[in-house]
Amino acid sequence: MSRNARCPGSLDELWPLLEEGVTIMAGGTDLLVRRRGQVPAPVACLERIESLRGVRVHEGFISLGACETHASLLRHALVRERLPVLAGALQVLGSPLIRNMGTIGGNIVSASPAGDTLAPLYALDAQLELVSKWGARRVPLAGFIHGPGRTGLKPGEVLAAVLVPPPEPSALQHFEKVGRRKALAIAVVSLAAVILTDGEGVVLDARLALGSVGPTVARCPKAEALLAGRRLDREALLAVGEAMRSEIAPIDDLRASAAYRREVAGNLLLRLAS
C-alpha cells in the first residue's frame, strides 16, 4: 500500500509519483482547505525539490521558482526593487502565516480570479516554465489560465518557474487590493498597473490588469491604448477608468455585487492622479 503523503527530494523522484496519480501540494494552503472533511487522497509535497526554488536573473527574465513562498519572495531584493507591483500584492496576500506557507506556483495553479499575484503577473506579461519528465515548455501566463480553477497544466506536468520580463526601471508600478478587511481578505477588486512615461510625464506604454472582476484576471487593452500618449491627470484617468469598466465581466457574490466591482474597477486608477 502506498503512503498517503510524500516529500520527494527531486523531480526525478516526483515523476513516478505523478504517474501513480498523486496530487501535487506546494504550500497546501489552497489544497488542504479545499479537501477538508474529505477522505484523504495521496499527495506529493514539492517543498524539498530544490530546482523549483530560487530567484534569479535568467535569459533576460527575472525567474521566480514556483515553490518560493510569498514571504521568501517578499524578502528578495530583486522582487522588491524590480517588481514592486508584485511585491505590493504579496504584501497583502492572506496573512504573514499564509505567506510563510503559500507559494507563487500554488497561487497560479489555483487559478482563482482573486489570486493576488495574478493581476501583477498579467500586467508584467509573465510567462510560465512547465516541466515534465518529457521536457519543458514555456507559455504565457494569460494563455495558461482558462477560468476559475482551470489551467492548461497537463497530467505529469509541474509548474517550475515564473518568468517575468523586468519593466524599465523608471516605469511606474502600482498595485491596490480592495477587500472587505485589511488582512486575510479575498480581493473584491484588485488593480495592477505598469506604466512607462517619458520625461514629460506622457504615457508611452500602459499595462493594466484587474483581478476579481471576471472568470480570469482581465487585461484592459482598450484602456491601455486610451492612456498611451496622455498624462496621468484626473481627466485622463476618469476616461480610462470608464474604458476599464467596459472591459470586464464581474459577477455578484457574497463579498460584493457586480455593480460595486465595476464601479470600483474604474475608480482605482484615479489614485495615480497627479
Next chain:
Amino acid sequence: MSGKIVPTFTLAFTLNGGPVRVETSPGRRVLDLLREDLGLTAAKEGCGSGECGACAILVDGAAKLSCLMLAVQLEGREVVTAEGLGTAENPHPIQAAFVENGAVQCGYCTPGMTIATAEFLAHTPDPDRGQVREAISGNLCRCTGYVKIVDAVLAAAKAAPGESS
C-alpha cells in the same frame, strides 16, 4: 468500505529542542499529531482552515499553520510549539510580556500569537505599532481588541533587544 488501514512511517524530527521519533501516518495533520499523539496542546484548533492562526508553530524558525501541514513535512525539521518557548516557571520574554501587559483573556489565541511574535521579533527587533499589527494579522483574537497584544509585543521587543528565539 473505508476505514482502510493507513500505512504509517517513522517520523523523526526535533521538537522543542529534543529529538522525537513517532510512528504515524505521513498524511496526518500536524496539529493532530502534536495535540493527540504527542500530548502538546498549546497549538489549538480554531478553524482548521488557515483563517485563525491558533494552531501556529515554528518550523525551522518560520511560523506556520499546523492545521494545514502533513506529518511527512516535518521529517528532519526543527519544530517549536508554545510549550517550547517557555514554561510557567521560566516563561519566554514574549510570554511574560503577554501576561504582564494584559494581552491574555481567554488565552485561546495566545500560543499562536506568541509563535507569530517570536518569528517576527527575530527579524524585526525594534518594530513600531503598525508593523506589529501587520505581524499578528493572521492571528484572530475575539477577546482583546488587540491593543494589549500590540503592547505586549512591543514590550517583548524592548525586554529582549535583538534577541531571537
Next chain:
Amino acid sequence: MKPSSPNQPDFSFRHADTLSKAVGAERYSTDFTPPGCLWAGAKRAGVPHARITAVHVGEALAVDGVKTVLTGADVPGSNLQGIVHKDQPVLAVDTVRHAGDAVALVLAESREALAEALSRIRLEYEPLPGVFEPELALAAEAPLVHPGREGGNLLARGLVDKGDARAAMRGCDVVVEGEFETPMQEHVFLEPPNGTARLTATNGLETVVSTQAPFRDRFEIAHALGLDPMRIRVRAPYLGGGFGGKDGATVQCLLALAALHAGGRWVKMVWSREETFLAGYKRHAARVRIRLGASSSGALQALDSVMYFDSGPYAHLGVEIMALGLEHAGGPYMIPHTRAEGFCVYTNNPVGGAFRGFGVVQASFALERSLDALAARLGMDPAELRLMNALRTGEANCAGVAMESPTGVRECLEAVMAHPVWAGRHTWKEAAPPFKRRGVGIAASCNAMGYGRGLPDAAAAKLELTRTGTFRIFNSVADMGQGNAAAFVQLAASALNQDSSLFEVVQPDTRLCPPAGSSSASRTTYTFGNALLRACEAMREKLKARAALALLVDEPSRLRLAPGVVADEATGRSIPLALLGNMLQRDDRICVDQYVMPVVENPPDTGKAFRLGFPHRFFSHGACVCALEADELTGQVELVECVTAVECGRVLSARGVEQQVHGAAAQGAGLVLMENLAHQDGRILAGDLSTYLIPTSRDLPDLEWLAVDGDEPTGPHGVKGMGEVGIHGPAPAVAQALEDAVGLSINRIPVDPMDVLRALRSNKA
C-alpha cells in the same frame, strides 16, 4: 481614579491563569482527549424546514470503526432542550426546523471514520415551506414552525410602557421616525463548542464541557434524556471564549446521549467551525420601528417603538432577550412617556441566543440613530442632545424603574466629549488626505446587570483552608476569559489579608462546587464575588475562633489575620495557618455562603408578559466616540479612533475593565463594519471564517478606554458588572460618523461600501 485604600484588593496583576495560558499549559476542554476515546458527531439537516421521511444509516454503519448511529427515536427522555422554554430537540424526530438541526448522531473509533460515516448518512425529506422573516411569520397564512402550538409563530409579545406615549407624541414640537435593522451576529469564540463524556462505573455521567452554565447543564441533560440530574457531573475548565454562545446546550445533550451508548468509554465531540456557524446560537436579528418626539428645546417627550426579534425555531432565551430590548428602548435617557412593544417570533432561521449585550444592542442602535435624526432636525449638536436628556439618579427609565443606584451616563458623555477625538474633530476632519473623507460620531448606552426579577440571580461560594494552610476557592462560575477566577483570588486574598499566592482555584465542577448561575449578564463578579466575600467573612471568624483555642485567648474578636498567621497583637503571639489547617478536620476547614442579587422592590405595573428577567435594578453606563475615514474611490470605511467611557461602579481593576471594554468595543466595531452571515431563506451563506469576517489586528485602531469611577453600594467593593456595556457604542457612533463624513444615513448594519460610494456620488451631484 481614586487610589486604592490599603484594604482594597490589588487587581493590578492577573497572573494565575494567564501565565499558564500563555505558555500553553492550561488545559481547555478541547485539550482533553482521553487515549482511546470514541468520537461523536452530528449529521445536520442542511435544509431549513422539512418533514423527515427517512434517515438511511446503513452505509454509515458499514464504515469500519463506526460503533453506532442514533436517531431521534433513540433518545430517551423528553428529547427537548431549552433554558426556560423546552422546545429544541436533541435529535430531530419528524421535522427539521432549521438547517442546523441535528438529525443523527454517529459514534466512531476515529475522527476519520466519523467524518466518513457522516458523509454516508442519507436524509430523505419532504420539503416544507419556511418562514424567514419575523413579520411575515406573523401573517395568518404563514407556515407554522411548530404546528398546533397555541399562539402560532408568535413566541411572545411584550409591552413595556410608562405614561401615555401616543398622546404625548401628539403634543411634541418635533417627531422623527424610522425603521432600523440589526443583523444576526456570530460569536466567533475561538474555541469551538466541544466536550467529553463517559458513563462511570456507578452509572453516573461525567462530562467536561466548554460551557458557561455547568450547573444548569445538568438539568438540561437530565430533562432531555430522562436522567437523574444529581448523577450528572459537569466540569467547566477555562473557556476559549463564550460571549453568550456557550450559555445553553451545544454539545452537552448529544455528548451525553453518545456516552449512554459508549459502554463506559470516553466520548469526545468537537464542532468544526462550519458546524458552529450552522448549528450554534446567534445574536437575534431585530427590526425596530421608532417614533421619538421632543420639544423644540430638545427635551425628549415621548418614545413609541415596536421591535421584532427573530428567535429562529427555538425559544432559547428569546423572550428574556426581548424583555431586555424593551427595557432598554429608552436607553440611558429621561423620557417621560414611553411605549415599547415587542414580538419575539419563531422562524426557520438559525437559532437566536445569548450574545454579549443581548436585546440592548438591537434597541440601542435604533434609539441612537433616532437621536441623530432628532439632532439634525433641531439643528443641535448630537452630543449636547444626549447630555441634556441623560438619565439622572432617581429618575425613572423607560420601564418606570427609578434609578436608585447611581447612574453615570452624564459623566461618561462628558468624558468622551472632552477627549481630543471629539473636541478636536473639526480640525481633524479638515486635514483629511486626498481621496479620504473623515467623520466623527458619538453615542451613549446603558446595560442592565443580572437576571432581573423573577429568576434568582444567585451564587454560592465555597472556600477551604487546606491542611497546609493555603486556601482553595471553589469557583462556581465558568471563566470564559473575563478573568473572574483571578478576580476571586484577589477578592479573597484581600478579605483574608493573605498573599494571593496562597490561593488556588478549583474550576467549576458540579461535584465539588456549590451551585451558581451562569457566566453571563455582567453578573459574574458581582454575584459570586459577594457570595465569596461572605464566605471569607465566615472563614475569618472561624479562624479567629479556632486560633483562640490554641492561643488561649478568651476574646477571639481581638485576634487578627495577618499573612500566613492568626495573630494576637496584645501578646505578640500568633499561630500559623498551616498549624490551624492541620488541627481542623475537613468539614471544619470549609466555609460556604451565598448571595442573591437584590431586585427592584416595587416593580412598575408593566411588562407583565415577562415572568422572568424583568425589570432590572442595576445598570452600567457608557459613551463612545468613533472617528472614521471613508475612501472616495472604494467606499471602504476605516475606523481610526474608538474611545469608550464606561461607568460600572468602582473601578477596582483598571486593567480588568479596560480588557472588557476593548473586547466589547471590538465586537461592536465588527458588527457595524463587516460581520454579515448573509443568510437567505434559512441558509447561512457566510458560514466559515473566510466569508464571515471579524476584525483582524489591522482593522481596528488602538481602542481607548476612559475610566469613570462610580460606586455601587451593594457591589463587592462597590463594583457593578461591565462585561457588556462597551459593545453598544461603535455601531451608532460609526453610523453617525458616516453621516458626518459622507452624508450617508444608514438604518441597517453592517455598512455597505457601495452605499458609501452612492452617497458620495449623490452628494457631489
